[in-house]
Amino acid sequence: MTISSRYAVAIHILSLLEINKEERITSDFIAGSVNTNPVVIRRIIGMLGKAGLVITNPGVAGAQLARPIDRITLLDVYRAVQSDPEEELFALHDNPNPQCPVGRNIQGALEGTFAQAQKAMEEELRKVTLQQIVHQVSQEP
């Protein structure tokens, strides 16, 4: 029922890349901050790369953000870490009984509402940029 912590980790990674952009930090270093295995980090950076948010070079540490941080939104990151980009937030049960009026129409009735709810959530994520997160993280003691 929850959105994978992979998302939170992705934001964590991007923040680290920004804050340490002068150095070249390794997946090992990032893993130390996130507190997980370096491979988990590399996998997520791979997704961020495919989504065009970071630029990486095989064998060389220090992925770079592909855009200025005020032009990367949390929605961009959310989309980037979705394994299946087609997948909707709300799951529908499959094969309800077409013989029954409810079974036949429930999917259509829910799709619209579910899409709207998902949209509302995504719009909130779109409003927040990485810059804001990095700012907050740097502010605190």
Next chain:
Amino acid sequence: MTISSRYAVAIHILSLLEINKEERITSDFIAGSVNTNPVVIRRIIGMLGKAGLVITNPGVAGAQLARPIDRITLLDVYRAVQSDPEEELFALHDNPNPQCPVGRNIQGALEGTFAQAQKAMEEELRKVTLQQIVHQVSQEP
């Protein structure tokens, strides 16, 4: 990364209860429409009951809606089928490194944004009543 289909099934069940409120439908009948096992239905009805949305009597078929359908929102149903009512929509990774400024502050920085995004989604669900769903389901051919 998705919200359990238990939610869609719960809405399906409530719609059936409303549309067939004159009869006393069994979990077996509902299961036929949803296309799943009757026990799955009874479990979900159990959750709806604990949340005060339906009234059931052990041994007797035909759960009743506890309120008029225009006073049951999809948010009510959403909350009802959450196994852990404390659980947030967005998962945070646990134990980020407190030695690192990002590790130390990322949770706090994300909590607010995540809460807002979740709220936005929930508000959309609150806007829709069971009545609207039942109406749509009954409209279609």
Next chain:
DNA sequence: CGAACTTGTAATGATTTTAGTTACAATGCT
């Protein structure tokens, strides 16, 4: 009353997802 049904719930299983780990080829740096 007693047979037939029904609910509520525990226990179990199958499948999928999530997160972590090991291993290693390929690449780049110095």
Next chain:
DNA sequence: AGCATTGTAACTAAAATCATTACAAGTTCG
């Protein structure tokens, strides 16, 4: 040349999801 690093596959472990079996406890109605 040698060392560090990435990218990726393969595997494991744990959790979540959904389905199923089983059965006690309740209801209904002849």
